[in-house]
Amino acid sequence: MSRATAVIAALLRAGRGRLLPSLLLGVGALLLSHIERTPLHALQLNQFDRYQRLLPRERPSEPVIIVGIDSQSLLAHGQWPWPRDLLGRLLESIQAGDPLAVGFDFIFAEADQHAPALLARRLPGIDPALLDRLPDPDQQFAAVIGRAPTVLATVGLPQALAGARLPRHPLPQIAVEPGADRQLPRFASALASRPELQAAAGGEGFINATPDARNGGHDRGILRRVPTLALIDEQPYLSLPLEMVRQALGGGAVAIEAGGKGMAALRLGDYRLPTQANGELLLHFGRASSHYYLSAADVLAGKHPPETFAGRLVIVGFNSIGLQDRIITPLGDSLPGADVHVQVIESLLAGDALRRPDWMPMLELAALLAGGLLLIGSVPALRPRYAVLGFAAVGGSLLLASHLAYFSGRWLVDGNTPALLLGPVFMALLGNTLIRADERRQAAERQLQASREQAARIAGELDSARRIQMGLLPDPERLFADETRFALAAILEPAQAVGGDYYDCFMLDARRLCIAIGDVSGKGVPASLFMAISKTLGNTLTRRHDDLGAAIRDLEHELDRNNTALLFVTAFIAILDADDGRLDYVCAGHDAPLLKRNGELQPLPTAEISGPPLCALGDYPYASGSIRLQAGDLLCLFTDGVSEATRDGQLFGHAGLEACLARTPETEPGTVCRQIRDSVRQFEAGEPAADDLTLLVLRWNGPRLSGC
CATH class of the missing domain: 3.60.40.10 (PPM-type phosphatase domain)
Structure with a gap:
């Protein structure tokens, strides 16, 4: 035996074979406690994504319609941005069907290019009397917006920038349990639409998203969670899809339930949506569908009857390459950003969201320690084959429990990482078991040699007995x-x-x-x-x-x-x-x-x-x-x-x-x-x-x- 082999064997045998596994278990517990700082976090996220691929959210109904500014629409009505009067006609076509609420997934931050003031600046020689007779497109569009519940988009900014503008429609009524707002995202400023449009709108909702880009590699940009509530200039605002639902419900109060470290759930009327402590929603994605996408050009051309929008929530957004913001979902779909708003609304109406409360990491840590201590206590007393079966049983139980938790209650439990971290613990234990098994093997070989000699004598005697017995037969x-x-x-x-x-x-x-x-x-x-x-x-x-x-x-x-x-x-x-x-x-x-x-x-x-x-x-x-x-x-x-x-x-x-x-x-x-x-x-x-x-x-x- 070489010196290095002897040192390894001594480490494996130390403390009756339990010292090194105990140290490895402690290292594993430390890694699991700070998993977001390790490469293991990517494996954890991949496991959660795999859950969704195994059981995506069912989408039995389509309560939302997306009217997309797509390539067909740009070809028919020119490049973006469109004039406000054209958008007004589009909104009027939608309002004719009496939708529950309409939301715009883009911001009208600048005045219309055909506004009289801008025309006078661009065309100095134009007759002022003519300009006075021209209507203001933004005022006309604002008048259309005010005819039905309409929600405008806003983007929260960490600090004030040139052209920044605060939204004007914070939540008028909000019941916040003590401690529920501790981790809510806060924005010092925002980018909102023009004042006249804000004044006409029924509400404003932010469209900030939180793609999980903390890890590099193929996980970058996958959207797994979206904020539901944020403070802009210390005023509470809902996200665009949730504000649309609130407007559809008549603009009622919002209730925020507190959890251990912050928010636990958000209530809109009779609807309840579980959230993380910081107010983020862990989206349970459904399979992508194109059934609820309508082209803006077709809506303007009257190809869809007004009844199409009756009793529905309508989102006007981009659906053209070059304009839209595309996101990657855990299901592997590449979707327009507006589709995320649809998923949020459907999740709220179904009360279906993934759950990973703040105590879940502690539960996973406890499972790791319990599994490790069970292996440390039992493996040294088992034969190698039974030790392998025991490790497979512990690891399989963790994986099975995590899958059952997801399938039964949409709980995101990480069973892979504890099972993976138990691997080094088990290998150290198995090494000691194999060393002891080798010692027993050598002793058994000595006994086997003696038993072979005895068996040879017995076989000879049996062969003699067989010859004698057969010799008795005629x-x-x-x-x-x-x-x-x-x-x-x-x-x-x-x-x-x-x-x-x-x-x-x-x-x-x-x-x-x-x-x-x-x-x-x-x-x-x-x-x-x-x-x-x-x-x-x-x-x-x-x-x-x-x-x-x-x-x-x-x-x-x-x-x-x-x-x-x-x-x-x-x-x-x-x-x-x-x-x-x-x-x-x-x-x-x-x-x-x-x-x-x-x-x-x-x-x-x-x-x-x-x-x-x-x-x-x-x-x-x-x-x-x-x-x-x-x-x-x-x-x-x-x-x-x-x-x-x-x-x-x-x-x-x-x-x-x-x-x-x-x-x-x-x-x-x-x-x-x-x-x-x-x-x-x-x-x-x-x-x-x-x-x-x-x-x-x-x-x-x-x-x-x-x-x-």
């Missing part, structure tokens, strides 16, 4: 190679190294053949030992008794004598008279063998004489049954390793075995055994065998011909 094809009266074959494949199935076949005398098949409960070494005892006792006792039933009863008595493991055996034992085909048999809880005769399949009739498995009840009076085979009959004995073979929860079953036997030609028993075995393995589709597989197939050829 080889029917070799044992009866010269027999002409019958043919016999068997297969046994244990599911493990050793198994609990067995089969047996031997001649009791010159004409009687004994065959047996059994299945011991359980698997492995205990079952194999009990299997060896069962086979040996069965072989001995069937030779000793003339009555097969008595032999089986004696076999059960001997097996059950010292059966402390409470094992039991299912068995089928039969004696065939090879000369005349008589088959005597006893069934102890085993599946009935299948008899194939002349191509037809039927189970051997065992229902009347079948008893329970050996050692299941004890002292059961087993009886024998009898059937006479015909020449060419094929008898198939099997264990449940065949019938209960499984694949995807389905059993091979008796139906599968019968189908296999049915399509197998009547040929040598050895071939039949192998075909059944191959069908079972193919059905299992390579899955490990669930149980031992044992087959014994007997074909009786008939009595030995004379002379043979």
Whole structure:
């Protein structure tokens, strides 16, 4: 280990692996507390924008119409600024529809170029009498403005500039709760319209916006918040869209609710709009729409009936490249500035605004500290894989909670930044966990080496046991190679190294053949030992008794004598008279063998004489049954390793075995055994065998011909 690696390991191990993570958690808390001064603020804003892209505000209605000074209008009526009489005609066309209120999204700061005073200055030789007969365009426009609720725009200025002019229509009635105005934006001066137009207007609203340009890069200029209330020369003014709504409501009072550090909400009549402490509205943007945009040229040409404006709020603004101020929204849309006023009005009417109260950063800080302390307390005690899952659970919970907060109540909760700041804490904890895991691995390798040696000894012993067990089983094809009266074959494949199935076949005398098949409960070494005892006792006792039933009863008595493991055996034992085909048999809880005769399949009739498995009840009076085979009959004995073979929860079953036997030609028993075995393995589709597989197939050829 190098010196640098040793130092890193020492840092990770310090304080039982918790000192460095605790320091990193403190640094993360400090960064989160001053996030607006770090690059993390851009990530936070991007997360809030992503919320809006996931769930923008629905826009079921269109209460606002924008009459745009667009390229078509400039082409039809000349370049901007237009004469006041043309704007008067435009306003008259709108007023004919009886709108709720009309707002102008630009300022009439200068006199009309066709005013008599300006004409006299520009044309010194003009007849004064002629000038006296000319009407003042601003006075005419003011007269039109005064006919219906109209709101003019103003721009707050931090200091007085040349041409500055204060607005004249502060809020006449405003109820401010104590402390609600502490953080409101204040402007020393303003740029407003001409006095005669101000006097005719119903109200004035400022159009200052607050694009978030505090961070560089691709976030620059994205408009996320707009002011709702500001003090101009210490007089309260609403923003242009909110002042339009106030005029539409009859110019009523405005109420300001106080929050922890300033404003909490603004009330206009029955409408309530949540705000930030400084009075800014966190806009919940809806998808851009062009349905509510009308060309000023079309309005002047009378292409839109007056009813279009009935009961609507109308904003007259720019919608031409080169004139309009375009903004970028969190949804990625590039919109005219007038569209922001529409979004504000819709948000007020729907009471829908994003919420990020002044206590939200403290909540996020608490979540960071709680998550960090949880990791510091739990990760050192967990294995690496569970530690990773724990970190994923903590980070995922923060992200899920932040998304649920937005979807349920439009709360802007930053779950990404705390999750990101928990990353270094977790990496330090994981480093210590991996170091300890490596130490455990080295110890485990030493233990593994010792266990491998032991396992090799055990494997050798099991292999010896398998050879011994398989050596106990006779080889029917070799044992009866010269027999002409019958043919016999068997297969046994244990599911493990050793198994609990067995089969047996031997001649009791010159004409009687004994065959047996059994299945011991359980698997492995205990079952194999009990299997060896069962086979040996069965072989001995069937030779000793003339009555097969008595032999089986004696076999059960001997097996059950010292059966402390409470094992039991299912068995089928039969004696065939090879000369005349008589088959005597006893069934102890085993599946009935299948008899194939002349191509037809039927189970051997065992229902009347079948008893329970050996050692299941004890002292059961087993009886024998009898059937006479015909020449060419094929008898198939099997264990449940065949019938209960499984694949995807389905059993091979008796139906599968019968189908296999049915399509197998009547040929040598050895071939039949192998075909059944191959069908079972193919059905299992390579899955490990669930149980031992044992087959014994007997074909009786008939009595030995004379002379043979």
